[in-house]
Amino acid sequence: MSEAIWWAVARSEEISAEKPFNVDIGDQPIVLWRETDGTVRALEDRCPHRRAPLSLGCILGSGAIQCGYHGWTFDGESGQLVDIPNLKSERKYPPVYKAKPFGVHESAGFVRICLDAKAPPPADDGYALPLSGTSTVALEHGQYIAALFDDPSLLISIKGVRFSPYLLAELCEQEGQLVMERSCQWASPHWPAPFTSDFPISLRIATDPVTGESDLTLRDDEFNLLLQATLAPVPGARQVTQVRWRAMLSPERPGLAAKAMGLGAPLRVHDHIDGAALRVLKPSASIHADDLREKIAARTDQQDEVA
Amino acid sequence: MLEISDNPATSANDDPITSDPRQFSAKVNAWMPHEIMLTDAWFPLAHSFAVDKKPVRRAVYSQPFYLWRGSDGQVIAAENHPNDTLAGAKSEYTDESGHYPVLEKYGYVWGWLGTPENAAPEHVPSIPYLPEDGGLPLHMLGTVRFDCCAPLSLENLIDLTHADFIHADVVGDEKMDSETVEVFHDSETITMVRTCVNKSVAPIMKMFGGVRDDVQQVRQVIRIYLRSHAAIAYGRFSPGDNVQLFHPCVPETRDRTRLDYAMNTSNVKKSNLFRYIMPKASYKVSRQDSSMTSPQSPRYMRPEKRKDLHSPLDEAGQKYRVLMTALAERQARGDFAYRDDVSADCSDIIGYEKA
Ligand code: FES
Ligand SMILES: [Fe+2]
Numbered sequence: 001m002s003e004a005i006w007w008a009v010a011r012s013e014e015i016s017a018e019k020p021f022n023v024d025i026g027d028q029p030i031v032l033w034r035e036t037d038g039t040v041r042a043l044e045d046r047c048p049h050r051r052a053p054l055s056l057g058c059i060l061g062s063g064a065i066q067c068g069y070h071g072w073t074f075d076g077e078s079g080q081l082v083d084i085p086n087l088k089s090e091r092k093y094p095p096v097y098k099a100k101p102f103g104v105h106e107s108a109g110f111v112r113i114c115l116d117a118k119a120p121p122p123a124d125d126g127y128a129l130p131l132s133g134t135s136t137v138a139l140e141h142g143q144y145i146a147a148l149f150d151d152p153s154l155l156i157s158i159k160g161v162r163f164s165p166y167l168l169a170e171l172c173e174q175e176g177q178l179v180m181e182r183s184c185q186w187a188s189p190h191w192p193a194p195f196t197s198d199f200p201i202s203l204r205i206a207t208d209p210v211t212g213e214s215d216l217t218l219r220d221d222e223f224n225l226l227l228q229a230t231l232a233p234v235p236g237a238r239q240v241t242q243v244r245w246r247a248m249l250s251p252e253r254p255g256l257a258a259k260a261m262g263l264g265a266p267l268r269v270h271d272h273i274d275g276a277a278l279r280v281l282k283p284s285a286s287i288h289a290d291d292l293r294e295k296i297a298a299r300t301d302q303q304d305e306v307a
Numbered sequence: 308m309l310e311i312s313d314n315p316a317t318s319a320n321d322d323p324i325t326s327d328p329r330q331f332s333a334k335v336n337a338w339m340p341h342e343i344m345l346t347d348a349w350f351p352l353a354h355s356f357a358v359d360k361k362p363v364r365r366a367v368y369s370q371p372f373y374l375w376r377g378s379d380g381q382v383i384a385a386e387n388h389p390n391d392t393l394a395g396a397k398s399e400y401t402d403e404s405g406h407y408p409v410l411e412k413y414g415y416v417w418g419w420l421g422t423p424e425n426a427a428p429e430h431v432p433s434i435p436y437l438p439e440d441g442g443l444p445l446h447m448l449g450t451v452r453f454d455c456c457a458p459l460s461l462e463n464l465i466d467l468t469h470a471d472f473i474h475a476d477v478v479g480d481e482k483m484d485s486e487t488v489e490v491f492h493d494s495e496t497i498t499m500v501r502t503c504v505n506k507s508v509a510p511i512m513k514m515f516g517g518v519r520d521d522v523q524q525v526r527q528v529i530r531i532y533l534r535s536h537a538a539i540a541y542g543r544f545s546p547g548d549n550v551q552l553f554h555p556c557v558p559e560t561r562d563r564t565r566l567d568y569a570m571n572t573s574n575v576k577k578s579n580l581f582r583y584i585m586p587k588a589s590y591k592v593s594r595q596d597s598s599m600t601s602p603q604s605p606r607y608m609r610p611e612k613r614k615d616l617h618s619p620l621d622e623a624g625q626k627y628r629v630l631m632t633a634l635a636e637r638q639a640r641g642d643f644a645y646r647d648d649v650s651a652d653c654s655d656i657i658g659y660e661k662a
Binding site: 046048049050051052053056067068069070071072081084085086087088096097 | 603
């Protein structure tokens with residue numbers, strides 16, 4: 001896993017100044033918290049004293065995090081040890097006395113972490129979509145994204161919408177993202193998808209080739225926006241995938257079925273996956289995704305050599 | 308400011324706690340608690356009351372110990388269940404009938420894991436405040452389990468600064484005027500004495516022990532018998548009652564620890580609730596410890612490039628690591644001899660005030 005990747009490991013709402021929050025990127029446990037001025041901090045969730053998780057500790061008024069085991073206290077920005085309460089001394093500790101810090105960036109309602117603390121921050125993402133949630137799924141990150149490409153109905157439900165197996169545009173690369181568009185139907189009784197001439201709605205999925213962070217756009221056949229969402233899958237411990245998402249329903253949605261999307265939750269991200277259905281899911285778009293990723297990677301390597 | 312005084316063993320000529328600080332810290336940082344397996348030791352496998360006609364199963368490093376009483380009331384410790392007629396080969400730890408050396412002392416059944424011929428009663432640790440023939444009331448005894456490896460549990464115990472944080476609601480927080488830590492050791496034991504001046508009163512003593520003051524003078528002793536993985540935890544509190552805890556950590560498996568404790572509160576007035584409540588505090592305290600030692604344990608299973616960081620308060624824990632490693636290394640070389648006497652009365656060492 002390359003270091004300069006920004007992973008959306010949390011939603012802004014999940015991080016507070018009251019209680020530290022634990023997430024992981026692969027096998028790397030991370031503790032997140034907010035200082036009183038709102039700044040989010042991220043350190044390795046492992047105290048360098050006796051390896052206890054810092055997320056079991058507490059946040060002091062100074063904004064520093066205190067390990068719950070022996071009280072070692074760390075500065076959030078540098079990870080530097082600032083206090084061992086029982087020593088009752090004002091001493092400064094040598095620079096090696098630190099917990100590992102990570103890069104943090106908060107925008108559009110997501111908290112992103114980069115394992116390289118010195119990586120330049122990513123661009124701001126605009127505003128936060130109002131609906132949001134978190135699901136943790138017992139499926140490996142790469143498999144999760146493959147399933148999103150091959151049949152999103154195994155992972156998500158959009159109120160009143162049935163995903164069809166027919167693509168309007170197969171997976172291709174657009175501005176460094178993997179983009180595809182899928183025909184959808186309303187869930188009302190209708191002519192079966194294989195015999196349908198034209199579909200009333202479509203779902204565009206634009207996915208980061210590395211993180212799998214995906215922007216979903218649902219439109220009707222008059223190009224009206226119905227729903228937009230961001231899905232951020234992050235690889236977690238034991239190969240589970242932690243999915244944070246945010247979404248917004250368009251205020252104007254012509255048509256009865258589209259209006260009905262406002263009743264109840266318009267987007268659900270599943271916690272459980274139907275393993276039997278997943279096993280026999282025909283891989284198609286996901287195979288193209290592998291090819292495209294290779295192409296993108298090769299190009300980046302070339303650029304790196306030139307630079 | 309913290310003062311540390313060291314009293315190195317004088318007798319042993321190859322004391323593993325060398326004067327070379329670099330060698331010492333190399334040993335501290337090579338700590339692999341899951342790899343340590345000490346034999347030729349008595350392990351306190353069960354409270355005596357827990358063993359009767361029907362065999363109970365205990366283990367040391369997964370090696371099975373079935374314990375029951377014969378018709379004469381004597382405890383038998385066997386490798387196989389008496390009903391297991393198909394029992395296969397037996398280990399080198401038992402005699403021809405598959406029995407381990409076993410004895411009863413201090414209200415415990417002690418099983419010997421090691422070469423049976425080496426089992427000698429003088430290798431049973433000294434526990435000054437437990438009656439030798441047992442008989443403490445049941446409310447002073449209990450069992451708790453730790454989801455971590457036994458040496459980590461003991462390292463946790465011998466380091467008392469952790470108590471100010473995770474047990475603050477039971478034994479009081481870190482606020483005090485000063486603290487002194489002294490560490491003594493020989494090849495079989497390590498003893499830590501922590502003296503605190505004007506420490507916040509333990510809430511449990513305030514609530515149930517009739518202590519009205521806000522601060523108290525505290526002298527806590529932890530003495531670990533390395534091979535038996537068993538510890539004495541003795542605390543003197545003034546004002547307040549002395550706490551007399553026997554705290555074995557039997558390594559039933561390498562990542563799970565069994566603690567059959569005995570907290571002798573017969574020194575506390577019968578009318579004082581503390582006498583009945585304090586032994587039960589172990590249930591709460593052990594969960595608090597477990598909240599840290601359980602996630603810690605897997606992080607010590609594999610060699611780790613990054614060294615643990617230490618403070619001067621960690622002296623006892625560091626020495627415990629080095630002594631345990633040294634014993635394991637000696638055993639790996641085939642040397643199982645006891646160089647120091649563990650059964651000699653340690654009342655003076657721990658500063659035990661007989662009631
Ligand atoms: S493990 Fe964090 S302070 Fe000791
Ligand atoms: Fe403890």
